[in-house]
Amino acid sequence: MAYVVRITPRARRDLANLFRYINAEDSESAQRWYKGLREAALTLEELPSRCPVTPENPQLRQMLYGRKPHIYRVIFRVLEKEEIVNVLHVRHGARRKFTASDLRRDVVIGRDGILQTTLQEVLIVIDVQNDFCPGGALAVRNGDAVIEPIHNLAVKFDHVVLTQDWHTPGHSSFASAHPGKKPFEQIEVSYGVQTLWPDHCVQGTRGAEIHPALKLTKAELILRKGFRKEIDSYSAFFENDRTTATGLGGYLRERGLTRVFLAGLAYDFCVGYSALDARRLGLQAIVLKDACRAIDLDGSVERMEAEFARVGVVLMNAADILG
Numbered sequence: 001m002a003y004v005v006r007i008t009p010r011a012r013r014d015l016a017n018l019f020r021y022i023n024a025e026d027s028e029s030a031q032r033w034y035k036g037l038r039e040a041a042l043t044l045e046e047l048p049s050r051c052p053v054t055p056e057n058p059q060l061r062q063m064l065y066g067r068k069p070h071i072y073r074v075i076f077r078v079l080e081k082e083e084i085v086n087v088l089h090v091r092h093g094a095r096r097k098f099t100a101s102d103l104r105r106d107v108v109i110g111r112d113g114i115l116q117t118t119l120q121e122v123l124i125v126i127d128v129q130n131d132f133c134p135g136g137a138l139a140v141r142n143g144d145a146v147i148e149p150i151h152n153l154a155v156k157f158d159h160v161v162l163t164q165d166w167h168t169p170g171h172s173s174f175a176s177a178h179p180g181k182k183p184f185e186q187i188e189v190s191y192g193v194q195t196l197w198p199d200h201c202v203q204g205t206r207g208a209e210i211h212p213a214l215k216l217t218k219a220e221l222i223l224r225k226g227f228r229k230e231i232d233s234y235s236a237f238f239e240n241d242r243t244t245a246t247g248l249g250g251y252l253r254e255r256g257l258t259r260v261f262l263a264g265l266a267y268d269f270c271v272g273y274s275a276l277d278a279r280r281l282g283l284q285a286i287v288l289k290d291a292c293r294a295i296d297l298d299g300s301v302e303r304m305e306a307e308f309a310r311v312g313v314v315l316m317n318a319a320d321i322l323g
Contacts, residue, residue, distance in 0.1 A: 126264030131207035263291035
């Protein structure tokens with residue numbers, strides 16, 4: 001059971017003052033204003049039992065006048081989960097000024113205080129396939145550990161999409177296709193640097209199949225990528241040349257899905273590049289880090305997270321949705 005909290009004019013003015021200090025890079029005033037709002041929210045929440053407003057307490061009455069308890073409670077639950085804080089920090093780092101439009105979106109939260117998903121959101125589960133799980137040809141350490149949190153997450157979403165790496169035999173990204181080369185070496189190709197991989201997720205093989213423990217019959221689309229022999233595809237949205245589209249962007253646009261949550265394998269490659277491309281297409285992108293596992297090849301996790309910060313990909317954990 002969820003409800004939409006509409007931010008009142010008073011709450012919007014309070015937040016606007018906070019953003020004004022952030023835009024002015026006045027961190028001391030921003031921290032002071034944030035602390036004041038936080039204290040007001042706590043006071044409002046506990047007001048009936050702890051601190052009734054009385055004629056003897058006019059300062060408190062003035063501070064709280066016009067502020068509705070449930071609105072502030074919601075705002076700070078979300079702020080403290082870093083759902084908004086991360087986005088604001090990234091936008092500020094990119095020198096984007098906050099505008100009134102940043103304050104107009106409603107917040108949807110359950111009666112238990114847990115952030116809720118909406119009909120415009122989709123869970124994209126990336127490449128949970130046998131070859132990326134223990135015993136596979138390109139196994140990600142503890143790759144199958146993502147399955148349980150993904151199952152738990154899926155029940156919260158009305159829309160779920162799966163992706164599937166689907167390579168031809170002798171694919172150009174395989175080290176075996178380049179005499180003298182070994183897996184994890186890099187070569188120059190027409191679209192830039194390409195990491196060479198062990199043969200994996202070859203069409204029609206067991207390794208290419210979705211892991212049998214992943215039971216997502218509610219998935220509305222299974223998108224296959226990487227099937228062009230001469231070009232690799234990490235992202236669910238574009239091949240590695242960054243221009244050849246997989247069609248997922250158009251699918252989401254046609255269906256009115258504007259906010260993507262990503263989970264799966266591998267955090268620093270296919271999940272990460274999918275999140276970056278989602279932002280490039282103007283979609284909100286949230287990576288659920290504890291529902292992913294990484295390869296971490298020569299610092300690839302650190303590099304990917306730097307890109308997340310640069311373009312505004314938000315990092316959350318499944319617990320932020322599941323509670």
